Amino acid sequence: MKTTIIYWTSTGNTEKIATFIEQGLNVGKESADHIINLKPVSNSDEADILTSDLVILGCSAMGVEEIDTSEMEPFLRAHQDLFKDKSVALFGSYGWGDGEWMENWEVLMESFGAKLETDSLIVIEEPEDEAIDDCLNFGKTLAGVAKA
Template sequence: MAEVKIIYWSGTGNTAAMAQSVADGVAAAGAEAKIIPVENAGAADIADVKAFALGCPSMGAEQLEESSMEPFVEEILGSVSGKKILLFGSYGWGDGEWMRNWVEQMTGAGAEMIEAEGIIANEAPDADAQAACEAAGKALAANA
């Protein structure tokens, strides 16, 4: 059974809920989902995988969380080329600039996006965001 890793950071639980929806989609597609808080993740977690997900809400001036997620992303940038990646997260202000920047950063490093623009939810994920996360989880499983 293929395993899909879903690595995330969540401050209020909204991005954690999105991670669970991605995992539900992975499981529905017949693969095993492994949800990992970014504090417990390292570059070795994605070294030998073909597809994985990263989740982080917008922080401050529309940026990634600085103490855990941003250093993790910097650590893996050199090893994402050719991998299928889903980016997701929630926000409470702004227009999603942090996600556009994150997608650009990852595609610039050679990653292929499962969802071209990532998946974002304003505050708690609504039914549409949950459905998008589940669909993306199925796509991840198909690429694992």
């Protein structure tokens, strides 16, 4: 069993969410051979998608309610065929909007045929207090998805 978290961040907020999700996955995993990887998208390749049972993607809101167009969107489009029927979950940090970037991203992933395994996790700016618990619980829940 393998879960890979692939993220893009500009100031580190989405990276912090990613590390809390990783902690939650490690708490929730039921088997020592459940491998959990955490990687920036700049260091990710097609094998990370192909060999993972669950791919958890993180990206902050950029542009006008968009995911990052310098690295994350090109990465996803370049590997869009690999997302067909792939178990996926999405998360990210945002600022002044209402989360529309995440809705746009969900539509993009569904257009590739990805299976969104849970409601996406969105956090305003840096995760603190209750938002940290939300990140940990998101990871714990997804550890169960990866097991199935």
